[in-house]
Amino acid sequence: MNDQHKNGKSSSASDIPGKELETRVTRLFNIRYPIIQAGMIWASGWRLASAVSNAGGLGLIGAGSMYPDVLREHIQKCKAATGKPFGVNIPLLYKDIDKHIQLVIDESVKIVFTSAGNPKTWTPVFKQNGITVVHVVSSSKFALKAQEAGCDAVVAEGFEAGGHNGREETTTMVLIPRVREAVSIPLIAAGGIATGRQMMAAMILGAEGVQMGSRFVASEEASSHIKFKEAVINAAEGDTYLSLKKLTPVRLIRNKFLQKVQEAEARGAGAEELKELLGRARAKKGMYEGDLDEGELEIGQVSALVREILPAGRIVENVWQEFLNCVHNPLKL
Numbered sequence: 001m002n003d004q005h006k007n008g009k010s011s012s013a014s015d016i017p018g019k020e021l022e023t024r025v026t027r028l029f030n031i032r033y034p035i036i037q038a039g040m041i042w043a044s045g046w047r048l049a050s051a052v053s054n055a056g057g058l059g060l061i062g063a064g065s066m067y068p069d070v071l072r073e074h075i076q077k078c079k080a081a082t083g084k085p086f087g088v089n090i091p092l093l094y095k096d097i098d099k100h101i102q103l104v105i106d107e108s109v110k111i112v113f114t115s116a117g118n119p120k121t122w123t124p125v126f127k128q129n130g131i132t133v134v135h136v137v138s139s140s141k142f143a144l145k146a147q148e149a150g151c152d153a154v155v156a157e158g159f160e161a162g163g164h165n166g167r168e169e170t171t172t173m174v175l176i177p178r179v180r181e182a183v184s185i186p187l188i189a190a191g192g193i194a195t196g197r198q199m200m201a202a203m204i205l206g207a208e209g210v211q212m213g214s215r216f217v218a219s220e221e222a223s224s225h226i227k228f229k230e231a232v233i234n235a236a237e238g239d240t241y242l243s244l245k246k247l248t249p250v251r252l253i254r255n256k257f258l259q260k261v262q263e264a265e266a267r268g269a270g271a272e273e274l275k276e277l278l279g280r281a282r283a284k285k286g287m288y289e290g291d292l293d294e295g296e297l298e299i300g301q302v303s304a305l306v307r308e309i310l311p312a313g314r315i316v317e318n319v320w321q322e323f324l325n326c327v328h329n330p331l332k333l
Ligand SMILES: Cc1cc2nc3c(=O)[nH]c(=O)nc-3n(C[C@H](O)[C@H](O)[C@H](O)COP(=O)(O)O)c2cc1C
Pocket: 038, 039, 040, 041, 043, 062, 063, 064, 065, 089, 091, 114, 115, 116, 136, 157, 160, 161, 162, 163, 164, 190, 191, 192, 193, 211, 212, 213, 214, 215, 217, 287, 298, 299, 300, 301, 302
C-alpha cells in the first residue's frame, strides 16, 4: 500500500483517488480497488461479475454450478457487459474440468481463480495460455504449494468463510499472517470480510486485497433465490455451522436439512450415509430454487453483519469508502 499522505497534506477520504492505494493485487489484475467478488455456485453469474468489475473491483463468474455451454454463455455476456477485467472461478474437482479449461482458453479469459484441487496439474496449462492464475488455499502449507506450482497469487480463506472450507479450521485472523510469512506472491484474504473495516484489518495482517463471498450473495445482481438472500440478511451470530467434515467440509445456515446432518453426525454416520443424506442437487435446491428447509444454504459467519440487499456496485463503493476512512483514522469507531 502506498502512503496516501505523500505531500504531508491533510485530505478527506472522499478526495483521495483510489489509484493512490495501489497494491500488487490491483496491478496484477489492472483494477481500481483490491476488492474481489468471490466465485460462488448458484450466485455469481455474468450479472454479478460484470457489476463488480464495472464498479472497479474484480468480478468472478462461478463455473462450479455451470455446464460448459452455460459457462460459455456467461463469459460472452460478461464480456458484452463490461470492458473491465473479470475472471472465472474453476473448482478443480469438477467432473468436466478439462472442458471448462479449454473453454476459458478458447474464450480468451485472462484471469482464473482455481480452488478445491491440486494447483500443480493445471496451473502450467493456464500459464502457457497467458492466463493469470490465483489458487484458493486454507493453510500456509497449501499456499506454498500454490506458489511452487507457479500461481501468480493466492487467496487464503479462513474458517469463517461461506461454502467449502479447510479441515484445519484456521481462522482468517491467524491464517493471513501465517500465509504472509510462508509465501512471497501477492496474498488475497477471504473469510469473514464484508466491511471496509474488516478489509483494513486483513490488509494490516498482510493481505494486499480481499475476496468477499457472503456479502455479494446479498446483492441485487446475485443469481441466488430472493428467499436465500433474505435468509442471509436475517442470519444472526451462530446461525452458520461447518458441517459434513467427513465428506467436504461446508459452512451452512442452520435449517432442517442441517439438523438432519447434525443428528446423523452425532450418532457417528459414516461418509456413505452422509453422501446419501446429501443426495443430489441440494445446493441448487436451497440457494437457487429457494427451498430454505431442505436445501443446502452455503454462507459465511459474516452474514451476521450483512443487513441489506444492495446493488453490487454500491457494496464495492461502501466497502472502499469505509476502508479509506479507516486508513485516515484507524482507531476511530
Ligand atoms: C454461496 C457460496 C458459494 C460458494 N461457491 C464457491 C465456489 O463455487 N468456488 C469457490 O472456490 N468458492 C466458493 N465459495 C467460497 C467463496 O469463493 C469465498 O472464498 C468465501 O465466500 C469467502 O468468505 P465469506 O463468505 O466470509 O466472504 C462459495 C461461498 C458461498 C457463500
